[in-house]
Amino acid sequence: MSRLVKNLEILTDADKEACEVMRVTEEGKKGSSRKLYIESYGCQMNFSDSEIVTSILQEQGFDTTSDHTKADVILLNTCAIRDNAEQKVRNRLKHLVAVKHNNPQTVIGVLGCMAERLKAQLLEEEKIVDLVVGPDAYRDLPNLIAEADAGQKGVNVFLSREETYADITPVRLNTNGVTAFISIMRGCNNMCSFCVVPFTRGRERSRGYQSIVLEAQDLFAKGYREVTLLGQNVDSYNWVSEDGSEKVNFAQLLEKVALVHPDLRVRFSTSHPKDITDEVLYTMAKYENICKYIHLPAQSGNSRILNLMNRTYSREWYLDRVAAIRAILGDECGISTDMIAGFCTETEDEHQDTLSLMEMVHYDFAYMFAYSERPNTPAAKKLKDDIAELVKKRRLSEIISLQQRLSLERNKQDLHKVHKVLVEGFSKKSTDFLYGRNTANKVVVFPKKNYQKGQYVQVLVNECTAATLLGEAVDSI
Ligand code: SAH
Numbered sequence: 445m446s447r448l449v450k451n452l453e454i455l456t457d458a459d460k461e462a463c464e465v466m467r468v469t470e471e472g473k474k475g476s477s478r479k480l481y482i483e484s485y486g487c488q489m490n491f492s493d494s495e496i497v498t499s500i501l502q503e504q505g506f507d508t509t510s511d512h513t514k515a516d517v518i519l520l521n522t523c524a525i526r527d528n529a530e531q532k533v534r535n536r537l538k539h540l541v542a543v544k545h546n547n548p549q550t551v552i553g554v555l556g557c558m559a560e561r562l563k564a565q566l567l568e569e570e571k572i573v574d575l576v577v578g579p580d581a582y583r584d585l586p587n588l589i590a591e592a593d594a595g596q597k598g599v600n601v602f603l604s605r606e607e608t609y610a611d612i613t614p615v616r617l618n619t620n621g622v623t624a625f626i627s628i629m630r631g632c633n634n635m636c637s638f639c640v641v642p643f644t645r646g647r648e649r650s651r652g653y654q655s656i657v658l659e660a661q662d663l664f665a666k667g668y669r670e671v672t673l674l675g676q677n678v679d680s681y682n683w684v685s686e687d688g689s690e691k692v693n694f695a696q697l698l699e700k701v702a703l704v705h706p707d708l709r710v711r712f713s714t715s716h717p718k719d720i721t722d723e724v725l726y727t728m729a730k731y732e733n734i735c736k737y738i739h740l741p742a743q744s745g746n747s748r749i750l751n752l753m754n755r756t757y758s759r760e761w762y763l764d765r766v767a768a769i770r771a772i773l774g775d776e777c778g779i780s781t782d783m784i785a786g787f788c789t790e791t792e793d794e795h796q797d798t799l800s801l802m803e804m805v806h807y808d809f810a811y812m813f814a815y816s817e818r819p820n821t822p823a824a825k826k827l828k829d830d831i832a833e834l835v836k837k838r839r840l841s842e843i844i845s846l847q848q849r850l851s852l853e854r855n856k857q858d859l860h861k862v863h864k865v866l867v868e869g870f871s872k873k874s875t876d877f878l879y880g881r882n883t884a885n886k887v888v889v890f891p892k893k894n895y896q897k898g899q900y901v902q903v904l905v906n907e908c909t910a911a912t913l914l915g916e917a918v919d920s921i
């Protein structure tokens with residue numbers, strides 16, 4: 445995802461969600477098997493879950509298709525983070541009415557966070573939906589599909605305290621064969637007041653490190669050269685063996701994955717400012733193959749707003765963590781954020797604090813959103829969504845323009861330097877150019893010559909935009 449997102453010059457809410465939809469591209473091979481079409485919305489976790497769902501259904505003899513009109517089962521893996529994310533799914537379901545009309549046997553399922561949030565209500569509201577399945581209930585999909593085949597609509601939104609799908613080998617969808625996600629934990633125990641995730645994904649649980657390391661080894665053996673460890677709050681990864689004798693925290697897990705092979709790059713997302721430790725930063729410094737890039741969402745630059753958001757840190761704490769990153773990893777380390785404009789009761793001065801925090805940190809990149817009240821969250825229950833839409837949008841556009849300048853300034857610091865780039869494929873604009881990323885997660889584009897996908901190439905950067913670095917390969921490694 446970040447690859448797609450990074451290519452956008454300015455990232456608005458709508459842009460982000462527009463590029464967050466991805467369809468299966470692999471065509472089915474076995475003509476006679478039943479066909480599955482799956483479409484994913486939302487965060488990387490959802491994309492990763494779609495790979496688990498595909499694995500579960502392939503075991504049952506399903507084959508994937510990229511043409512939903514040829515599918516026997518159509519699954520939408522949905523996001524509930526903001527209202528417009530849900531509206532997009534509603535619109536998509538409207539389009540699918542025609543498919544159902546032409547072929548009433550087609551099973552249509554809604555998975556993921558919107559399924560979990562709305563539960564059986566979704567069956568009432570969207571008549572074409574046959575299945576509603578929450579993020580912890582994917583093992584039940586084969587049963588639910590069989591019931592749907594027999595005309596029985598089904599809902600399973602059970603949230604588990606244990607499920608991590610550790611034993612399931614994901615079927616890589618839309619893969620470039622170079623980079624892959626590994627889910628290391630599920631759920632979230634933080635209660636950020638604006639956020640629906642704790643309700644849609646349940647309690648936090650950490651997947652056993654052994655299966656994570658095995659998955660990374662397997663990916664490396666298959667030619668992959670980068671893994672991204674995924675969790676809502678990776679710094680609170682905390683695996684404990686059943687008898688309590690063995691414990692692994694996030695810094696230790698990072699080290700174990702880094703040791704899989706020096707040519708396997710390791711990334712991770714998302715870090716929470718309250719939990720990121722110096723031990724994690726020192727582990728990053730110790731291993732060249734742990735990428736020097738941290739996504740550290742601030743959400744706001746004002747301590748009163750942060751308190752209302754229940755982020756459990758202040759502006760000063762956040763700046764202290766950034767200072768630790770700079771002290772341990774230096775100026776080269778990329779830092780990005782998420783920002784919410786117009787949270788409940790936010791004043792103009794408090795909005796200015798967000799802008800000044802952005803200036804101080806000098807972010808490389810940001811995901812920026814207007815606050816969208818989510819039903820039943822602590823903020824919806826206790827606070828008033830009292831900032832006018834127009835004001836939210838204006839504040840958001842100020843945040844976006846500032847980030848545009850900061851990204852360009854940061855990228856200019858990369859000029860006339862050689863960057864180690866892992867090649868991920870052809871550049872969007874031309875097959876004469878390749879693109880990849882440097883350690884700080886910046887997209888680098890350069891002439892192809894004889895270089896290949898999956899190779900590390902040293903690129904001398906000589907031009908840049910706010911979104912991309914451009915250069916010439918000086919040598920492969
Ligand atoms: N676990 C991650 C965030 C996951 S949600 C973290 O803690 O940083 C991704 C982003 O969506 C959040 O960081 C936040 O910026 C945004 N977001 C979440 N709920 C939102 C809401 N109700 N309105 C607007 N943006 C929201």
Ligand code: SF4
Nearest residue numbers: 632634636639641676
């Ligand atoms: Fe939501 Fe906060 Fe958990 Fe992130 S840490 S998923 S913003 S509750």
Ligand code: F3S
Nearest residue numbers: 486487523524525557
């Ligand atoms: Fe959306 Fe759920 Fe991810 S709400 S952002 S898909 S965890």
